[in-house]
Amino acid sequence: MDFKDTPEQAQFREQIRAWLKENAQPKTETETVRELSARYQQARAWYKKKAAAGYACLEWPKKYGGAGLTPIHKLIWSQEVAHYDEPDDYFVIGLGNCGPAIMHFTEEPLRSKLLQRMAANEDVWCQLFSEPGAGSDVAGLKTSAKQADNGEWRINGQKIWTSGAAHCDYGVVLCRSDTTVSKYKGLTMFIIDMRQPGVEVRPIKQMDRGQHFNEVFFNDAVVSDQYRLGAVGGGWEAALLVLMNERMAITAAVPNGFAEFFEFVRSAELDGKPIRNHPLVRDRLAEWHCMDAGVRAGFYRMFTAVAQGGMPGAEGAIGKLVAGKMNQDIAQFTLQLMGAAGAIHDPKIAHENAYFQDAILYTPGIRLAGGTDEIMRNIIAEQVLGLPQEPRADKGIAFEDIPSN
Amino acid sequence: MDFKDTPEQAQFREQIRAWLKENAQPKTETETVRELSARYQQARAWYKKKAAAGYACLEWPKKYGGAGLTPIHKLIWSQEVAHYDEPDDYFVIGLGNCGPAIMHFTEEPLRSKLLQRMAANEDVWCQLFSEPGAGSDVAGLKTSAKQADNGEWRINGQKIWTSGAAHCDYGVVLCRSDTTVSKYKGLTMFIIDMRQPGVEVRPIKQMDRGQHFNEVFFNDAVVSDQYRLGAVGGGWEAALLVLMNERMAITAAVPNGFAEFFEFVRSAELDGKPIRNHPLVRDRLAEWHCMDAGVRAGFYRMFTAVAQGGMPGAEGAIGKLVAGKMNQDIAQFTLQLMGAAGAIHDPKIAHENAYFQDAILYTPGIRLAGGTDEIMRNIIAEQVLGLPQEPRADKGIAFEDIPSN
Amino acid sequence: MNFDFSEQQKLIQSEARKFLREQCPPERMRQVMEQDAAFDDDLWSRIRDLGWMGLAIPEQYGGLGLGYLELCVIAQELGRALAPIPFSSNVYLFNQALVIAGNEAQKQRWLPRVAGGELVACTAVAERVGDQPNSLPVTEITQDGRLHGQKIAVVDGMRAEVALVSARSSKGEVILCLLELDQAGCERAATESLDLSRPLATLTLNDVKAEPLAHCTAQTLTELYNTAAVLFAFEQVGGCEAALKMGMSYTKQRYAFGRPVATFQAIKHKFADMYVAKEIALSNAYYGAWALASSAPELSLAAATARVSANQAYFECSRENLQAHGGMGYTWEFDCHLHYRRAQHLSLVLGGTPYWKERINTELLRAE
């Protein structure tokens, strides 16, 4: 049991450390959490820079524009780049989720063309699964795809929570192609050109006033059958492949607020006294440290499993489930300590650049995005612990007969 | 809004105060929580004493041996008797649950005979609903009642969690009289003589080594049809009446541990320092005070509603749900403060006569008895908030076809 | 025992609820938030016409001469309706301060204007992040009544005409002063609030003229906050009830996996827990109302208990209502965040939970 790199890993780490030192932007003390959508240009510039140096798509085959390395190299990259202020994960949905689906389901020459453009960041991709009426229950989606006699498909409906859709060139869209068969059998997946007629993107205003997510409306958007991913009616299996890759895309852990709280405890005074001496604050510091440390050590375990050729387990689900509530609790606890002034949402007045005021407003989103806390617990219970499903009200009947709103 | 009695209530309160002062045993500082079963003789003597003075069955009609007063008088009695060390609630299951069922379902002269003997504590009654395979789901019970040609019923099966069954003369037992109809329709309720052949009582050893509860085995126990309570197949409705009376039986709140914790905070020193000055202890004291105070104030609201002729609401369910977990948390928190010595279960060494060591072992029972925490939340969600039931796997099919263990 | 509001009080409450359901849908709060307005002037004037501002003010000062209990039921409805108006600043705080510690002249000057809804007042206590209501102010008042200092997190401070300001007297004690804000040396700057419908200001006071409350003692601020805590608690409980209802209604209509979301046990148990928290807060608020209305010695403990329970219950109810809505709950468009923001605001501006928990301890462990 050790934390040592193999000689080859150590050499790779040295190499990227040197490159990052030269090329990446250091973190600054005054850094504030910037809205993702505001970082688009920076993300694009950073991506081009790392792609030029050969560090994009590390684990993709070279023929698709990758570096032909392994998931471990990607993990080492993630560890090192985390020390810098670069939005390295910005395009993860396209690269991590859509990329493997394209690799798996398309034929040459389309495959190489799409992947090379994606790897070079010439095309940015998004994933279009969730709908206003199908969030936790993604497979309950209703956006319809109907095939015409000439083989083309017409897409109608609405998707929601599409990250960065306004900047995207292509999307992977899951549609219902048949309502007369059971829920999971009537789905088909397609590539869609986000710039084509019949596709309209509208930003969603979040409760914290950010606008990273979008609604996407399809109004007779036409897709050629060549852009179909997987079999007609095989959309759910294709979607599972995408979602498994989401799990595989070992990105930085969901922000849990511990680092900011620790900094607050180290440095803040309240009512003229250093709060680090307050036993209640110390109790919370220890509590949240244990959760933070446990999630981090869990990632080391996962890293090791992947290095040994295994698959990541439930670590991501645990990390996300813990992080959302913990970050919200940290924000709440800290604001309450601040007293009346906690109600002021102003980085010039509030501690840590108003991190905790920001956090009280964005943490509800962590507990919802990518699966609610409740869905995470379902996943852990059923997929990790193997507990039986609830009796299903939507099983064994045609989709059109399933009760819905 | 006030806490004043009406003149009539004030007079009644004065009267019982004077009587209690003369007759009831005062609380002592060194009192320890005694096992319920160990208090049987004391309970019986106390009951006889209060019955002789006319204070038993306050809200029952006089013809059945009661005092012919109202639920308010009973509440006033409960408040006053709570200041003394008397097991006043000892016979509540018979009087509060079985009594009203007898009143409702039997005919004269049986009715008066049974009730008068119950009111005089000549007969002690128990309630036999739960079974080893039917706890949370009481209506899933399997103890069978089959009617012979002569009209008599034969009872076979096993009941569990019967309070004080070893001391009981009669019981109200819920049986399955028909397995070919749906779950709630095939039940019938009876009176059973606990001393008759075919009825065997065995104590259950609890995890805290107490033995208040029992298993009761029925082996061809014969019951005359005259002892049937309600219609054949009408057992569930009859049981609901009993359980509603359980809710009506406004007894003292479930112990939540606050008083003991408060005393501990007031008086204890740990590691040579008074713990009342420890901010973490103060945080918990305030937290648990709020819950305790809220439950108590909730009972005042209920008292008022009942005084105005209304029905008690969810206050009992809330009080029990809060008390179980809170008492367990208090015990855990306190033991942890005690450090290594917390592991010693000895009233001569541990604080508050080892209350917290006792409590860590009995509080799991509070969270289970009379409906688990999960069932309490179901009740609040469905019966108080009116939320819809889950899809039912046991609906609309014959009992014998319902999956069970 | 009669631990309930009277029929008359319940009638006032149901009328208020009906009025606010019609006149104060959540769009009202949204408008104030989106237009960076100070408050809803239109609603304010309608409420003035109903006489609510003078409900508990004696008739001799232009009020209706009713009591605190009537104010409690109104507060619960204002909280339920998320009313974006300076009612608490005027009625729970400014008005109460005069009632508790003003002399006749001060009362005659200000109470009729509060009762008539003719002014907006604010209360300025905190100076630094982390200040508690009992922190000794840095802001000083000189012997001749001149104030120097800075106050932050002043609710309604941008629109108020008069402020109640805590200051350090020449004896080193806290004193509450009346300060007319429209004078030289008095600067205001807006600061963003978590609850955008209840704006905050920083007041910078440089040699400005103020007048101490005539009968102010070292205990006055505590007494004032006791009263306000009970009334805030009723607002918070009203908010809990609205959030709970919103969540139940949404999940009953919304389907997932072929059944209404409200049929899932995780969701039902969430609502059960919200309800328990709300009921505990409500019962504690009742006890606070009784203590307030009967000037009971238990008021200090009852008020702190009501506040802590209400802070926690409204946070839980608003947070889990949002959670029960799923992704839609996170949008600006849905109303979930209105309660969530209001819950933050109400739990902070009178001092946070740790301060009030310490107050509970002081009371419980007093005399020992």
Added chain:
Amino acid sequence: MNFDFSEQQKLIQSEARKFLREQCPPERMRQVMEQDAAFDDDLWSRIRDLGWMGLAIPEQYGGLGLGYLELCVIAQELGRALAPIPFSSNVYLFNQALVIAGNEAQKQRWLPRVAGGELVACTAVAERVGDQPNSLPVTEITQDGRLHGQKIAVVDGMRAEVALVSARSSKGEVILCLLELDQAGCERAATESLDLSRPLATLTLNDVKAEPLAHCTAQTLTELYNTAAVLFAFEQVGGCEAALKMGMSYTKQRYAFGRPVATFQAIKHKFADMYVAKEIALSNAYYGAWALASSAPELSLAAATARVSANQAYFECSRENLQAHGGMGYTWEFDCHLHYRRAQHLSLVLGGTPYWKERINTELLRAE
């Protein structure tokens, strides 16, 4: 990075698990509880034959000369099996104390007997309710090595032949001494334990002869407890896993309302939460194992972190396993309370959660 046990260590673990599944079903613990025995002598001698007691003891002292990591996986299995034996008293504490601070003569005298399972040792630190591991003992040791005082909550104290006793030296510092218990002036009294299978004693020491650990410093006890905390954490995590498995298996078989109890969302989410707590504790225990095995400077923080997580996880898992069993979980007959009692015992005897949380703070905020 290789943050996992080796194949060899995993093999030791699976062999241990197999052995204990056969040789140490819960009835073993139950027998000790019901017969008021000190421990399971039969199991103890079988384990001795397997050489587990000397696993991490150097070969020169009769051990196998393996490391801490091997001990960690054995600990996890002992915890899973609820083994009612003085393994922790002998191996994690007494043996470790000698390794850390004994001189060669002391090691030669005692280690071979520990390795051979020939003695039972105990550790006596607490004196009063509320004492923490860092409380200065009242028990004194004189210049000529005589002990006076009383120790409580001494695990295995009724059967031990030798005790490791903390005392106040003439310099007023904590010192650890070796005390042979079979001498005049040394009295033992049994006190009931929450975990009846791990009995406790009160030791009264009246002018008894003891010998300080030769290289004992003021830090020795802390170092010793760091090591023990990591090993205890593995026992606790093993217990968590057993409790979780027990609950899942029972609720999968048991029906209510026509379906297995394990299909109810409230029960499934309960297990998910237990699993999350257990995984966090396990990951933190791994980190502690790494720090222990590599003598890393992070050990102090890692050990405290592992302990706090393990204390909380085992309480939650054992408590909610019991809850998931419904009424049957509350009976003596069912095994749920065995884990619940053991969880209490393990979380208390090395000092409770508040002490270890404070240790985390000390480490996190050190150097500032």
